[in-house]
Amino acid sequence: MTKLTLGVSSCLLGDEVRFNGGHKHHRWLTHTFGQYADFVPYCPEVAIGMGIPRNPIRLISTDTGTRAVDSMNLTDDYTERLQHYAESIVPQLDALDGYVVMQGSPSCGMERVKLYNKNMIPEKIAAGLYTGVLQRHAPAIPFEESGRLSDPNLVENFVQRVYVYHDWRTRQPWRTAKELIDFHARQKYLLMMHDYPTYKRLGQKLSNLKDIDNRGAFGQAYLVELMAALSNIPKRGHRVNVLQHVMGYFKNQLSEKEKASLIHSIEQYQASEVPFIVPVALLKHYIFLHGDQFPYLMNQTFLNPYPEELGLRNPI
Numbered sequence: 108m109t110k111l112t113l114g115v116s117s118c119l120l121g122d123e124v125r126f127n128g129g130h131k132h133h134r135w136l137t138h139t140f141g142q143y144a145d146f147v148p149y150c151p152e153v154a155i156g157m158g159i160p161r162n163p164i165r166l167i168s169t170d171t172g173t174r175a176v177d178s179m180n181l182t183d184d185y186t187e188r189l190q191h192y193a194e195s196i197v198p199q200l201d202a203l204d205g206y207v208v209m210q211g212s213p214s215c216g217m218e219r220v221k222l223y224n225k226n227m228i229p230e231k232i233a234a235g236l237y238t239g240v241l242q243r244h245a246p247a248i249p250f251e252e253s254g255r256l257s258d259p260n261l262v263e264n265f266v267q268r269v270y271v272y273h274d275w276r277t278r279q280p281w282r283t284a285k286e287l288i289d290f291h292a293r294q295k296y297l298l299m300m301h302d303y304p305t306y307k308r309l310g311q312k313l314s315n316l317k318d319i320d321n322r323g324a325f326g327q328a329y330l331v332e333l334m335a336a337l338s339n340i341p342k343r344g345h346r347v348n349v350l351q352h353v354m355g356y357f358k359n360q361l362s363e364k365e366k367a368s369l370i371h372s373i374e375q376y377q378a379s380e381v382p383f384i385v386p387v388a389l390l391k392h393y394i395f396l397h398g399d400q401f402p403y404l405m406n407q408t409f410l411n412p413y414p415e416e417l418g419l420r421n422p423i
């Protein structure tokens with residue numbers, strides 16, 4: 108797996124760029140994930156010329172839409188400057204595999220940022236002004252907030268999406284419909300696990316794809332749908348379903364003992380007695396032993412979604 112490139116809120120890397128001159132260093136990002144990714148830091152508030160230290164800003168709801176203003180002096184309005192800066196960054200997203208933002212920030216937050224009403228009562232309902240612009244322009248790129256990375260299911264899901272997106276991004280442009288179909292084929296079991304209806308729907312669309320089709324427009328629409336589906340956290344039953352599907356693919360190659368041990372392992376997972384990694388590891392072992400006849404299986408992202416050393420495959 109080649110190295111990733113991620114956008115990151117500068118303060119998460121330890122840069123002292125916050126309104127109070129501090130940082131929000133995220134150790135997992137820099138010490139663990141940083142072994143697999145190069146980071147491109149962005150601090151929109153510093154980039155538009157707000158100093159360090161500075162008054163914090165807040166989002167307020169007005170008749171003309173959401174505004175980002177100085178929380179000490181509401182007439183100091185940074186809305187247009189933040190939006191223009193965000194728009195200037197959009198072309199750079201083409202070189203990124205994902206983006207990690209600082210939670211709760213009126214500029215960088217991804218969701219549940221405080222939005223103040225006319226009476227200055229806050230509700231956590233908005234996206235940060237800067238991140239909101241980026242996400243509208245690039246709906247497929249994986250975004251995640253720093254706070255959510257401490258949830259095992261969410262961090263696993265984010266890293267997985269980042270690697271799928273990286274696979275897509277680094278293979279551009281598609282020269283033939285077959286290349287796009289091959290990409291989709293590699294995601295088959297992963298997508299089946301995350302969102303079965305989308306797995307069926309996208310498979311149908313790709314089966315009708317001809318070389319003369321406009322792959323650029325088709326590809327973007329496909330990618331948005333795929334990435335949205337992969338952001339669903341799969342339930343235990345969906346994971347079991349995929350394990351059984353993959354096993355069924357090469358069960359005739361297994362001895363009775365091997366088959367029994369694999370079925371037992373899947374049942375143990377189903378009964379919450381062992382983590383997901385246990386039947387997956389056994390499945391991978393048997394595929395390694397017998398799967399040379401099934402290159403299709405060996406290439407499945409489901410089996411190797413990200414470097415094992417990240418140790419993420421333990422959720423439910």
Ligand code: SF4
Nearest residue numbers: 117118150209212215
């Ligand atoms: S949250 Fe965003 S704007 Fe605020 S200090 Fe961090 S990078 Fe800068």
